[in-house]
Amino acid sequence: MSQAASSQVNQEMRDLKEEILFQKVLLKSIDDNVQDREAAEQEVRDEIHSLERKLNQLKRAAQGSSGSTSKPSSRSFPSSQGNNPTNSAPEDRAAVAMNGYLGMLVLL
Numbered sequence: 364m365s366q367a368a369s370s371q372v373n374q375e376m377r378d379l380k381e382e383i384l385f386q387k388v389l390l391k392s393i394d395d396n397v398q399d400r401e402a403a404e405q406e407v408r409d410e411i412h413s414l415e416r417k418l419n420q421l422k423r424a425a426q427g428s429s430g431s432t433s434k435p436s437s438r439s440f441p442s443s444q445g446n447n448p449t450n451s452a453p454e455d456r457a458a459v460a461m462n463g464y465l466g467m468l469v470l471l
Contacts, residue, residue: 364425372425379418386411 364372390407397403 369425372421376418376421376425379414379421383411383414383418386414 386407390404390411393400393403393407
C-alpha cells in the first residue's frame with residue numbers, strides 16, 4: 364500500500380473512531396424525556412455496531428493489503444431508501460435519535 368493510501372486509511376480509521384465516540388456520547392445522553400427512548404437507544408447501538416464493523420474492515424484491509432488499494436466505502440446507502448430516518452446518513456439518524464436534545468452535548 365502506498366504511503367498516500369496508507370495515510371488515507373489511517374485518516375478514515377481516525378474518523379470512524381471519532382464517530383464511534385460521538386455515538387457513545389449520544390447514547391449516554393438519551394434520557395427519559397426522549398420519545399420512544401428504547402427505539403432511539405437501539406438505533407444508536409446499531410449505528411455503533413455498524414461503525415465498529417467498518418473500522419474492523421479497514422484494520423483488516425490495512426494489515427492484509429496485498430497491493431490492492433480498494434477500500435470499503437464509509438457510506439453506502441441505496442437511493443431507494445427514501446426519507447426513512449433509520450436508513451439515512453448517520454448524521455440524520457443521530458439527529459432523529461437525539462430528538463432535539465443536542466443541547467445536552469454542550470454540557471458534556
